[in-house]
Amino acid sequence: MSAPLGVILAGGRATRMGGGDKGLRMVGGRRLIDHVIDRLGPQCGAMAINANGDPARLSEFGLPVVADSLADHPGPLAGVLAGLDWAAGQGATAIVTAAADTPFFPKDLGARLMASAGPSGLCLAASPDETGRVQRHPTFGLWPVALRDDLRAALTAGLRKIVIWTDGHGAGQAVFDSTPFDPFFNVNTPEDIAAAEALMGAA
Known part of the structure; x- marks a missing residue:
């Protein structure tokens, strides 16, 4: 299987960060x-970058900007669908997604997701939390283009939970180590920015 295309999910409204x-x-x-x-x-x-609003604000990155095709910000699955539609136009068979607010995710994310994919080709990343319980990170996944119409139908019917x-x-599951810290740490609040700064040296 050839390398999947990459889609950065940046379509959220960042309400806990004050917007933007x-x-x-x-x-x-x-x-x-x-x-x-x-990474x-x-x-x-x-x-490509999944983002809504004026794409010109992201033009300096030189990447295609694909917006949700469904109205009213239905969540990350809509971003996945936008990425799958874009990938289909490129003749690709799959995408790997990463959230735009997560600066430490694993450098072998794509390879590990591909190695752990289920029969459908789907796979989600996961890591143990501080109690040792494995938690899935559904914005980090491998998604086959062949399922995009199924996903579109599910979203249109009101499904939101990935x-x-x-x-x-x-879907398969690829479990990543959380030592010395969870690589899927994401920045949701101003306090998280300070935490991310402190982690930069260990990443």
Whole structure:
């Protein structure tokens, strides 16, 4: 299987950050999305950014910007669908997604997701929390283009929770180590920016 295309999910409204584009917030002297592009780029083929609103604000990254095709911000699954529709136009068979506010995700994310994919080709990333319980990170996944119309139908019918849909298709799970910290740490609040700054040296 050839390398999947990459899609950075940046379509959220960042309400806990006071609105705006979380991916453009500075951490470690660079924007969050710069860190994400650097990590995802070597793991995939072409990349695109899923974001809503005026795409010109992201033009400097030189990547296609694909907006949700469904109205009213139905959540990350709509971003996945937008990425799948874009990938279909590129003749690709799958995409790997990463959230724009997560600067430390694994550099072998794509390969591990592909190795652990279920029969449908779906796979989600996961990692143990502080209690040792494995938690899924559904914005980090491998998604086959062949399921995009099924996903579109589910979203149109009102489905919003990612794992309900992925469980229904027998998604695999790739579990990543959380030592010395969870690589899927994401920046949701101003306090998280300070935490991310502190983690930069250990990443």
